Amino acid sequence: MLSVFRRKVFHGSFIAAITVREALNSALDEEMSADPKVFLMGEEVGEYQGAYKISKGLLEKYGPERVLDTPITEAGFTGIGVGAAYYGLRPVVEFMTFNFSMQAIDHIINSAAKSNYMSAGQISVPIVFRGPNGAAAGVGAQHSQCYAAWYAACPGLKVLTPYSSEDARGLLKAAIRDPDPVIFLENELLYGESFPVSAEVLDSSFCLPIGKAKIEKEGKDVTITAFSKMVGLALKAAEILAKEGISAEIINLRSIRPLDRDTINASVRKTNRLVTVEEGFPQHGVGAEICTSVIEESFGYLDAPVERIAGADVPMPYAANLERSAVPQVEDIVRAAKRACYRAVPMAATA
Amino acid sequence: MATAFSSINVVQHARCDNFSVASRKPSSAFLGSTYSIRLSPSASRSASVSAAVNRKASSVSAVSEVVKEKKQKSVSSGSNLLITKEEGLEVYEDVVLGRVFEDMCAQMYYRGKMFGFVHLYNGQEAVSTGFIKLLKKEDCVVSTYRDHVHALSKGVPAREVMSELFGKTTGCCRGQGGSMHMFSKEHNLIGGFAFIGEGIPIATGAAFTSKYRREVLKEADCDHVTVAFFGDGTCNNGQFYECLNMAALWKLPIVFVVENNLWAIGMSHLRSTSDPEIWKKGPAFGMPGVHVDGMDVLKVREVAKEAIGRARRGEGPTLVECETYRFRGHSLADPDELRDPDEKARYAARDPIAALKKYMFENNLVKEAELKAIDKKIDELVEDAVEFADESPQPSRSQLLENVFADPKGFGIGPDGRYRCEDPKFTEGTAHV
Numbered sequence: 001m002l003s004v005f006r007r008k009v010f011h012g013s014f015i016a017a018i019t020v021r022e023a024l025n026s027a028l029d030e031e032m033s034a035d036p037k038v039f040l041m042g043e044e045v046g047e048y049q050g051a052y053k054i055s056k057g058l059l060e061k062y063g064p065e066r067v068l069d070t071p072i073t074e075a076g077f078t079g080i081g082v083g084a085a086y087y088g089l090r091p092v093v094e095f096m097t098f099n100f101s102m103q104a105i106d107h108i109i110n111s112a113a114k115s116n117y118m119s120a121g122q123i124s125v126p127i128v129f130r131g132p133n134g135a136a137a138g139v140g141a142q143h144s145q146c147y148a149a150w151y152a153a154c155p156g157l158k159v160l161t162p163y164s165s166e167d168a169r170g171l172l173k174a175a176i177r178d179p180d181p182v183i184f185l186e187n188e189l190l191y192g193e194s195f196p197v198s199a200e201v202l203d204s205s206f207c208l209p210i211g212k213a214k215i216e217k218e219g220k221d222v223t224i225t226a227f228s229k230m231v232g233l234a235l236k237a238a239e240i241l242a243k244e245g246i247s248a249e250i251i252n253l254r255s256i257r258p259l260d261r262d263t264i265n266a267s268v269r270k271t272n273r274l275v276t277v278e279e280g281f282p283q284h285g286v287g288a289e290i291c292t293s294v295i296e297e298s299f300g301y302l303d304a305p306v307e308r309i310a311g312a313d314v315p316m317p318y319a320a321n322l323e324r325s326a327v328p329q330v331e332d333i334v335r336a337a338k339r340a341c342y343r344a345v346p347m348a349a350t351a
Numbered sequence: 352m353a354t355a356f357s358s359i360n361v362v363q364h365a366r367c368d369n370f371s372v373a374s375r376k377p378s379s380a381f382l383g384s385t386y387s388i389r390l391s392p393s394a395s396r397s398a399s400v401s402a403a404v405n406r407k408a409s410s411v412s413a414v415s416e417v418v419k420e421k422k423q424k425s426v427s428s429g430s431n432l433l434i435t436k437e438e439g440l441e442v443y444e445d446v447v448l449g450r451v452f453e454d455m456c457a458q459m460y461y462r463g464k465m466f467g468f469v470h471l472y473n474g475q476e477a478v479s480t481g482f483i484k485l486l487k488k489e490d491c492v493v494s495t496y497r498d499h500v501h502a503l504s505k506g507v508p509a510r511e512v513m514s515e516l517f518g519k520t521t522g523c524c525r526g527q528g529g530s531m532h533m534f535s536k537e538h539n540l541i542g543g544f545a546f547i548g549e550g551i552p553i554a555t556g557a558a559f560t561s562k563y564r565r566e567v568l569k570e571a572d573c574d575h576v577t578v579a580f581f582g583d584g585t586c587n588n589g590q591f592y593e594c595l596n597m598a599a600l601w602k603l604p605i606v607f608v609v610e611n612n613l614w615a616i617g618m619s620h621l622r623s624t625s626d627p628e629i630w631k632k633g634p635a636f637g638m639p640g641v642h643v644d645g646m647d648v649l650k651v652r653e654v655a656k657e658a659i660g661r662a663r664r665g666e667g668p669t670l671v672e673c674e675t676y677r678f679r680g681h682s683l684a685d686p687d688e689l690r691d692p693d694e695k696a697r698y699a700a701r702d703p704i705a706a707l708k709k710y711m712f713e714n715n716l717v718k719e720a721e722l723k724a725i726d727k728k729i730d731e732l733v734e735d736a737v738e739f740a741d742e743s744p745q746p747s748r749s750q751l752l753e754n755v756f757a758d759p760k761g762f763g764i765g766p767d768g769r770y771r772c773e774d775p776k777f778t779e780g781t782a783h784v
């Protein structure tokens with residue numbers, strides 16, 4: 001149930017603001033209601049109403065056979081989900097955080113991602129793996145890793161990273177209806193954030209295409225790509241840059257695999273400068289892939305080297321100030337954009 | 352040691368050619384689950400799993416039993432036979448097919464037609480035939496990398512399996528899977544997994560689907576059973592225990608079949624396992640654990656009937672440990688130096704095909720000529736499969752990028768080339784909540 005938070009008169013068609021949590025909850029609710037083969041399984045999704053309350057109310061509505069509280073056995077229940085998907089159901093497997101998915105990664109990659117290929121199209125796996133990804137606040141090294149790059153490297157998976165409520169709703173609905181395994185990377189810190197949405201988004205048939213990025217803000221001087229939480233920071237950076245006369249184009253990637261190379265390259269050909277932003281580890285990360293894609297397809301259009309902003313190349317520290325330095329901040333994005341525009345700015349102090 | 356659990360009738364099975372000895376042995380307090388334990392009847396000589404279990408429908412009777420001494424000793428008239436003539440011929444044909452096919456695989460491998468990892472099933476045919484020949488087409492089988500014979504028993508044509516092994520496009524997976532990844536949607540063989548233990552949660556998921564279909568989707572006649580095959584080495588893997596727990600917890604229609612051939616490549620089961628008796632691990636999770644002589648197809652068939660029947664009736668999972676042996680090495684690349692030749696000789700004397708033949712002759716079920724006819728038929732079938740595979744084309748280069756996604760272009764783009772979400776039919780039926 002969507003509770004309309006506040007009715008403001010927004011420009012254009014926005015009629016309400018909902019949190020990402022509500023967006024996800026409503027998307028799950030509608031998809032489970034539409035198709036009885038969809039079911040949710042994970043730790044604490046039922047009686048606890050979801051570890052982060054994403055599945056609130058679903059147990060009461062759909063019963064324990066469709067909202068399953070599992071024992072703490074990621075490998076086991078992920079495999080069970082994959083087996084159920086092989087045989088015709090459409091499971092949504094929730095990981096309490098994607099860090100725990102490492103215990104089940106064999107099933108995600110070997111049983112889910114590769115099966116359609118190994119069986120030559122006989123066995124498709126319409127499963128969704130979702131849960132919070134990336135850093136939260138002060139949760140330490142083992143709870144803070146971003147898995148976008150790892151999963152996006154694997155053929156056979158689709159990897160989605162919503163930012164706003166509109167993204168969350170549309171992409172989750174698309175993911176559940178998709179006939180292939182989808183890794184749906186949410187962000188814990190975004191769950192409580194509220195975004196304005198239009199009536200179209202609130203409609204139960206709303207769905208977003210997988211594999212298309214969104215240009216959140218148009219610009220002409222530098223392209224900044226980001227996904228998940230970093231989109232918010234990039235938008236703030238754009239405001240700061242605008243005051244200094246740099247017009248930044250912000251691309252919300254939405255889909256890491258397949259990566260919307262066309263949109264990114266078209267944007268770079270327009271602005272000639274690129275900054276990639278991500279929260280995860282820098283080596284072999286999403287930014288590395290975007291950079292190579294741009295060099296392969298739009299090398300002649302680049303006027304400056306591609307700037308890559310990523311998390312620090314260390315396991316996430318606990319102390320609050322160190323954690324702040326280990327994750328990209330708005331100032332880092334601003335600095336990088338200026339460097340790309342050849343404004344005289346010293347290199348940022350790296351960890 | 353007299354404890355609250357001393358009423359368990361624990362029957363130990365010695366690892367030798369002796370048959371089951373029903374001995375009353377006081378159990379330790381650590382054996383069995385905390386559910387109420389039923390006293391097994393003294394008729395445990397011919398007891399099967401269901402006898403004790405069905406007695407009390409409500410709680411789980413954690414009965415660990417050894418099943419089946421050879422009934423053939425007492426057989427004289429036809430009414431006591433374990434098998435009819437038709438069944439006997441069907442079973443015989445299946446075990447011979449398994450054996451001849453695997454021998455042909457070895458030949459083809461050494462001639463260079465087959466490559467990569469090939470794991471042969473010689474010696475274990477009784478387990479595959481014993482279980483799979485009792486299943487319906489809709490029942491599911493999940494296997495490991497040693498899956499050729501499981502595929503054949505489940506009904507995948509020998510031609511398709513052989514082509515798959517040769518890497519040709521006419522194979523059951525169009526050459527994309529290979530020896531270790533046999534899949535057949537039509538015959539409900541859902542893998543073929545290279546990682547040990549990987550198939551167990553998948554099988555549990557398939558069993559979950561069967562139950563879900565019956566209870567949530569209200570398909571009242573959906574009583575499909577899943578049989579998961581795996582080895583002794585897998586029984587030390589965490590996923591095995593996770594699934595024993597969840598299968599018993601949710602009473603899933605699954606049979607866990609352990610093909611205990613005592614060796615995991617070169618690691619002896621006894622060296623790697625604290626308690627080598629795998630059947631005992633069932634009751635720890637609240638399901639019956641059964642041990643059976645896996646070199647005798649008729650014994651396996653009897654146990655399989657009970658276990659599959661249990662699952663079909665909705666009584667939950669069973670763990671069946673089949674003591675068996677592989678006559679060849681772990682794979683065709685394994686020099687097989689660590690196994691004792693005496694052990695190999697002992698088990699070779701218990702060859703399942705020879706044992707089945709002997710039973711059928713002794714009970715006048717078949718004539719020599721009929722069996723010879725089957726032998727010939729199978730030889731021809733396998734040779735035809737080789738010829739077919741040889742003549743089949745290799746996959747074309749364009750096949751390389753196909754089938755990565757069920758979505759043809761992997762972008763949420765449907766077969767008509769447009770985004771799925773733009774198609775009004777795609778969102779039809781979505782509920783307003």
